[in-house]
Amino acid sequence: MQAERLDRVQVFALLAVLGGLLLPHAERLPSWLLAVLALLFGWRLLLQYKQWRMPPKWLLLPLTFALTVGVFFEFRTLFGRTGGIALLAMLIGAKLLETRGRRDALLLVYLGYFLVVTNFLFEQSIAMGIYLGLMVLAITALLVGWHTLGGWTGQPRQALAQLRLAGTLMLQALPVMAVLFVFFPRIEGPLWRLPQDRNAARPGLSDSMAPGSFSKMGQDDSVAFRVSFNGEGPSQDLLYWRGPVFDHYDGRVWTQGPSGLAAEGVIQGRGQPLDYVLTLEAHQRPWLLALDMPASVPPQARLSEQYQLVGRRIVDKRLRLELQAWRDYQVGQIESPLQLERALQLPEQGNPRARQVAAGWRSLPPAERVNQALRFFGSQGLQYTLEPPLYGQQSVDEFVFAGKQGFCEHFAGAFVFMLRAAGVPARVVGGYQGGEQNGDYLIVRQADAHAWTEVWLDGVGWRRVDPTFEVAPERIREGLASAVGAEELPYLMRLDNNLIKRVQLLLDSAVNGWNQWVIGYTPERQRQLLRRLGIDDLLSGRFIAYFLGGLFGLLAIVAASLLWMARPPRRDPARQAWERFCRKLAARGVEIGPAEAPSDFARRARQALPEQANQIDAIVQAYLGVRYGQGEDVAQLWQRVRAFRA
Amino acid sequence: MSAFLSTVLSPLTRRWQRWLQSRHPVARVQKLTQQRVYIFLSRSGLAFCAMLLAMLGGAINYDLALAYLLVFLLAAMAVVSIFHTFRNLLGLQIAAGRVEPCFAGEAARFELLLENGSTLARQNIVLSYDAAQAELDVPAQDAARAWISLPAAQRGWLSAPRLRIASHWPLGVFQAWSYAYLGQRVLVYPRPEAEAPPLPGAAEGVGEGVVTARGQDDFAGLRPFQRGDSPRHVAWKAAARDEGLMVKEFHGEASLALWLDWDALPPRMAQEERLARLCAWVLAAHAGGLSFGLSLPGQRLPPEHGDAQRDACLAALALHGIREDA
Known part of the structure; x- marks a missing residue:
């Protein structure tokens, strides 16, 4: 039976399943590779239908070699994610051309399971999970067919029986799978790391602030992070999610200066800190986001001198952070001269009109200068818009005195520029503001990106000041959608609460649950859950009892019911x-x-x-x-x- | 080295064989009870495990929750399939069926019967005598039969080796198997000489070498019933007297009877050559519908017609010089 030739239906089923597994990779592979793959699949199909002879070895070997070389030149590697998958796809295509009998086919079926995992490298969404779950069912049905007498002969009834058996096996395996998923000791990856594995930058905050860098994000309704508060969350106008702090200005671009670690206890909070869980999407940057001001530092992070949470490594996967925030705090009352000096840095020249106006405020006490600046911004007739004009070399002057149209980065940048010119230490803080309540959690999207400022006053420390608030207070109180015209916004950010939007929000809460409980089940999460079960140590007798007890208990139930069905009937x-x-x-x-x-x-x-x-x-x-x-x-x-x- | 290995291993192998035999006593019918069914990873199951390990490595390295989920799902499915594979054999009853004798150099056929008393259909059961195997499904509460052919190299008794009953179904990751010593054996007739000379009678005139013959003309007495005897010759009156089945014997027409005589063959022929020629002649005589007898050293089969006579003569040739229970 092992040497049996595959028939037409078997070849077709095999090609269909492998094709279905390679399909999601199509967007990642270059078009020449897809064409070659389609050619190989088509060739195999043709061979079957025309009953032609398989290509001989002397043709297959050079072909495989040429394909491997092609992949190498395309990706400059044969390993890593995309290169490895391209190579795997090519080898499967070549293997198909020498797959005559069941033994070769079995190898391809096993490779099918492996292809499922390669898809997870790129996407672990619910939809992908369901799609690949169905593919696993199909592969398993093929495997069952392979071991059934007569195999998959293309009769719908037989195919259906094999699918049903595959489904039964999967269902019977589910409880054991769940126990393994929860209890199998998780190890913190990675075991190895290839340089090619780093993803290209994703949309999100960038590590510098140039005119237009925030307004561009206003069009993007993808999720930046989700937050669930333990208890009542703060009101919308207090939701300042602190990200990178920009304190260096070169006349056009704001960048982050070098930053050491914050001293212990530099943030003095009053009252009860707010507990919340933030699930941050991968953004390929080192910083994390936290509600102003962080009251504790999670183990994955450090606190910088600018009170910014920075991850220990680049956030290249979804991260679940348990955080605390002070709503009422005082910070940086005693600031180092170096920090203050950096908060006063300005380029040698440029924007003379802004400098001139700011110089006029120097006679006031520092706190008054800030108020004066806010009043100034409120009186200039500035407009808050997602589509500001492009400003030239003297961008502050052009924005404040000529164009008058800007987004938050223009407001924050100009405000800090003028305060520094007036002699008040100030800096730009990037991050997100607000969020959309969906059930018991908050969705913060890329479009919620915001920039605000921090000023340092003697005896007070750093104080948050948001110049955008002076011009468009509804942006802060009610969110972006109420501050700009609906047609400027991405669809999901609009205020009208129609059916599609409600369905989208419903789906998002499913996604959130999936992210929290399935995708986000990390080593820490496992430790937490086990601790709740009273297990502190993976070597403790209690853990072993729970794990093995659960495993063998379930298996005993499965075994007993299966063997019970095979018993001989009672003899009459x-x-x-x-x-x-x-x-x-x-x-x-x-x-x-x-x-x-x-x-x-x-x-x-x-x-x-x-x-x-x-x-x-x-x-x-x-x-x-x-x-x-x-x-x-x-x-x-x-x-x-x-x-x-x- | 190999000599050393064999001295060390052969007692172990013998012990192993003895142990197996004690677990699986020789019987024509054998039931596959729980103690007799073994299960372990198959060769493709090892590949499956290697693949799972590779996938687990990927899941850890790239921290892919769904890859973990898949690895655990496949592992759990493999474990669950243990019970499916095991119960696929469990409770089956295997019995030795008929055998088909053959000539040396051909294949002897053994029939095996599988009975499934349970309400669960059994899939893809592989029966094998060494390398020769047969596959079959056994429907629920039904029986199925399979024939296995074994090459027969030598004349004499061919005993079937240990029967292996195995199943990979449904996933092929695990293999369940059991053994049965059914004691099946089949008679292998000598290989008939390829181009044997014509029958002695035909060449040298009818009647040559014929001494006496038993035929169907004159009643000669009663003898016990044998397989192949015509029912017309059964002495039913004797049977009614509870004397067992007896067959009436007659003196036949001497001129039609033919003796195939070992001693009449050329003296320089070796034993196996003689047997081969006699075998060819027996077949030729039977095909010609002749009544013939066979004379071997120490054994004489009086002339007779029919299939029973042919079989008796072939058996005598097959076992010539071989102890009956060898």
């Missing part, structure tokens, strides 16, 4: 009587054959024991009568069998 009394009769005859040397019908057996027995022929006849008649329902009762059969003298 007629059969028992008949067997007793057979034993009696066997003692006389007349043995029933393994597949002998009772009537044939009776005929032999009559010949061998002619003097008991009548008795034998009566017993056989009674037995057949009971068996085939002609009125004879079992008691009579038993009576006759007992009366029979061997």
Whole structure:
């Protein structure tokens, strides 16, 4: 059977499943590679339909080599994510051309399972999970078909039976899978890291602030992070999610200066800190986001001198952070001269009008200068818009005195520029502001990106000041959607609460649950959950008892029910009587054959024991009568069998 | 080295064989009980495990929750499949069926019967005698039969080796198997000489070498019934007197009877050559519908017609010089 040739339906099923598994990779592979892959699949299909001979080895080997070289030149590597997948796809294509029999096909079926994992490298969404779950069902059905006599012959009934068996196996495996998923000790990856694995930058905050860098994000409704508060969350206008702090200005771009670690206890909070969980999407940057001001530092992070949470490594996967925030705090009352000096840095020249206006405020005390600046911004007739004009070299002057249209980065940048010119230490803080409540959690999207400022006042420390608030207070109180025209916004950010939006929000809460409980089940999450079960140590007897107990308990249930179904049926009394009769005859040397019908057996027995022929006849008649329902009762059969003298 | 290994291993192998035999006593009918069904990873199951490990490495390295989920799902499915594979064999009853004798150099056929008393259909059961195997499904509460052919190299008794009953179904990751010593054996007739000379009678005239013959003309007495005897010759009156089945014997027409005589063959022929020629002649005589007898050293089969005579002669040739229970 192993050497059996694949028939048309089997080849088609195999190609369909492999094709379905490679399909999501299509967007990641170059078009020449896709064309070659389609060619190889088509070739194999044609071979089957035309009954042509398989290509010989001397053709296949150079072909495989050429494909490998091609992949190498495209990706400059054969490993890593995309290069590795391209190579795998090519090898599968080449293998197809020498797949004649079941043994080769079995290898391809196993590779099918492996292809499922390669898809997870790029996407672990619910939809992808469902799609690949169905593909696993299909692969398993193929595997079952491979081991069933006659295989997958293309008869719908047989195919359906194999799919059903595959599904049954998967369902029976689910409880054991769940126990393994929860209890199997998780190890913090990575075991190895290839330089190619780093993803390209994703949309999100960038590590510098140039004009337009925030307004561009206003069009992007993808999720930046989700937050669930323990208890009541703060009001919308207090939701300042602190990200990178920009304190260096070169006349056009704001960048982050070098930053050391914050001293212990530099943030003094009052009252009860707010507990919340923030699930940050991967953004390929080192910083994390936290509600102003962080009250604790999670183990994955450090606190910078600018009170910014920075991850220990680049956030290249979704991160679940348990955080605390002070709503009422005082920070940086005693600031180092170096920090203050950096908060006053300005380029040598540029924006003369802004400098001139700011110089006029120098006579006021520092706190008054800030108020004066806010009043100034409020009185200039500035407009808050997602589509500001592009400003040139003197961007502050052009924005404040000429164009008057800007987004938050223009407001924050110009505000800090003027305060610094007026001699008040100030800096730009990037991050997100607000968020959308969805059930018991908050969705913060890329479009919620915001920039605000921080000023340092003697005796007070750093204070948050948001110049955008002066111009467009509804942006801060009610969110972006109320501050700009609806047509400027991405669809999901608009305020009208229509059906599609509600469905989207419903889906998002499913996604959130999925992210929290399935995707986000990390080593820390496992430790937490186990701690709640009273397990502190993976080596403790309690853990082993829970883990193995759960595992073997479930397996025992599965095994018992499966074996129970295979038990022999309870023998009916007629059969028992008949067997007793057979034993009696066997003692006389007349043995029933393994597949002998009772009537044939009776005929032999009559010949061998002619003097008991009548008795034998009566017993056989009674037995057949009971068996085939002609009125004879079992008691009579038993009576006759007992009366029979061997 | 190999000599050393064999001295160390052969007692172990013998012990192993003895242990197996004690667990699986020789019987024509054998039931696959729980103690007799073994299960372990198959070869493709090892590949499956290697693949799972590779996938687990990927899941850890790239921290892919869904890859973890898949690895655990596949592992759990493999474990669950243990019970499916195991119960696929469990409770089956295997019995030795008929055998088909053959000539040396051909394949002898053994029939095996599988009975499934349970309400669960059994899938893809593989029966094998060494390398020869047969596959079959056994429907629920039904029986199925399979024939296995074994090459027969030598004349004499061919005993079937240990029967292996195995199943990979449904996933092929695990293999369940059991053994049965059914004691099946089949008679292998000598290989008939390829281009044997014509029958001695035909060449040298009818009647040559014929001494006496038993035929169907004159009643000669009673002898016990044998397989192949015509029912017309059964002495039914004797049977009615409870003397067992007897067959009436007659003196036949001497001129039609033919003796195939070992001693009449050229003296320089070796034993196996003689057997081969006699075998070819027996077949030729039977095909020609002749009544013939066979004379071997120490054994004489009086002339007779028919299939029973042919079989008796072939058996005598097959076992010539071989102890009956060898």
